[in-house]
Amino acid sequence: MRTRSWIVLCLGGFLGCSTIGSPAALAADCPGHPDALGTSRTLVVDPREHPLIGTMQYRETLPLRDHEVVLTFDDGPLPKYSNQVLKMLDDECIKATFFIIGSQAKANPEGVRKLVAAGHTVGTHSMNHPLTFDRMPIEKAEAEINGGIEWTSAAMTDSSKLAPFFRIPGLMRAEGVEHHLISRGIQVWSADFPADDWRHVSSDRVYQLAIQRLEAKGKGILLLHDIQARTVAALPKIIRDLKARGYRIVHVVPATADRPATPTTPVEWLLHPPTETVPIARWPSVPSFVFTQTRTLPAPSLADLNAQTEHQPLLPRRTKGQMDVASALPVPGRALFAIPEGSVEVLLSTTLSRRAATRLAMAAETPHAARGKAAKGKTAKSQARHTAHAAPAAPKHAAQAKGTTPRSTRIASLKKRA
The missing domain is CATH 3.20.20.370 (Glycoside hydrolase/deacetylase)
Structure with missing residues (x-):
């Protein structure tokens, strides 16, 4: 009973003070x-x-x-x-x-x-x-x-x-x-x-x-x-x-x-x-942290400059993984790389340039005939130059065409020879 009266008295006093x-x-x-x-x-x-x-x-x-x-x-x-x-x-x-x-x-x-x-x-x-x-x-x-x-x-x-x-x-x-x-x-x-x-x-x-x-x-x-x-x-x-x-x-x-x-x-x-007017950024709540007992790590010394901490393994580290064996392919036969007979001559003839072919032909002739042909070639060249200067309007390749005789070139391929 006394406790209740005390509570009522305190509550009444509180309400009375709050009206001030x-x-x-x-x-x-x-x-x-x-x-x-x-x-x-x-x-x-x-x-x-x-x-x-x-x-x-x-x-x-x-x-x-x-x-x-x-x-x-x-x-x-x-x-x-x-x-x-x-x-x-x-x-x-x-x-x-x-x-x-x-x-x-x-x-x-x-x-x-x-x-x-x-x-x-x-x-x-x-x-x-x-x-x-x-x-x-x-x-x-x-x-x-x-x-x-x-x-x-x-x-x-x-x-x-x-x-x-x-x-x-x-x-x-x-x-x-x-x-x-x-x-x-x-x-x-x-x-x-x-x-x-x-x-x-x-x-x-x-x-x-x-x-x-x-x-x-x-x-x-x-x-x-x-x-x-x-x-x-x-x-x-x-x-x-x-x-x-x-x-x-x-x-x-x-x-x-x-x-x-x-x-x-x-x-x-x-x-x-400022506390009433300046907006304060509301950051997300930070979760509580649980601190555990710490361990002392070895500190490097002058006698051991290559010291490593405990949580870092020494390098190099081996990589573990599964190695899949590739399926074996058949070895190609020798016939795959065989060249038909007579193909070597044809291949050489196709790779020689026109100038090289001319030199080979001249070497096969006699020295006298070679000199004569060379003289004729010089005469033809001088005539071509004179013609070019006399008629400047004519194309240069036309003047050169008059002094040279067209030659037929034999081109063969492995498919045709075969």
Whole structure:
């Protein structure tokens, strides 16, 4: 019985702990609004460690977890619309970050004090919101920065509530301005995705862009403006969808001497760490290996340079195989190679050339007759040359044909003689 009670107690404690951070648990911190979205956690950042944030322009952003959102509002306070935005956030117990324009704080200091009293983070957004920060002289940029800080802090009861956060008007960044802000320990904020509520679009379009871009990135800093009627109309639908899709609100505050920065790792300041975005090749599983006892092989030494390992047999190796005996052929008889009588003379007569036959015939005659025939041959040759020069158009082989007498050649074969 005791064992069962202990198991039930542990299970109940586990379920109770698992609800921490859920919408139901956060709604308990929002009296009178049981369905409120709430704020899931507070993130404390040190501007000196990560001075440039927002992936719209910079490499790093806030170290948010998946489905975490930071709401930011620019250009206020403007009572007509800023007060409505403030009321919606209070009803949902949402904490946001506001970037105040100095001229607006000067004209409506009460609006700044309302933001601080509601627990929101307040940064600055220049004095007059010029859209030339990317090309104005650094002296003018410094004057704009200082004017915004001066009038915003003057509107507060406690100037220490002003966060060292700054967003460049129109996100018109410039390296000189960024270096100046960093040297003063001020964190430069961009954003991860906007809703384009400063453009001439409908409130439905603002809502669609906010949700679509958030879904595409999964987390990040949302840029809105609390001085636009379209933003006031779109904000309830944005909050409704954040709640329905399981997103959580994160409140960002600066680190102080009494409030140290939230411990983080460098990779958490990337919107999508490499481990989440880089595909890893999946290799086939490697079978487990079974190691057996090893044997020591003999190592070659100077005294035995021809040493062989045990698993290599000495060469040459004998090849084993079956040798098939070829079938014996009959020995040819002598009659196969016999040459008929009289064939030798015929063979010789066919192999002699015409010139060799002429020489043999001349040798058989008397020396006097040979000389006469030779003289006649020379005379015939000279006549042929003369004829050839006299009639160049005649073919050469025709001239040679006149000086030679055709001879009959006797050709015989073994078949005819046989």
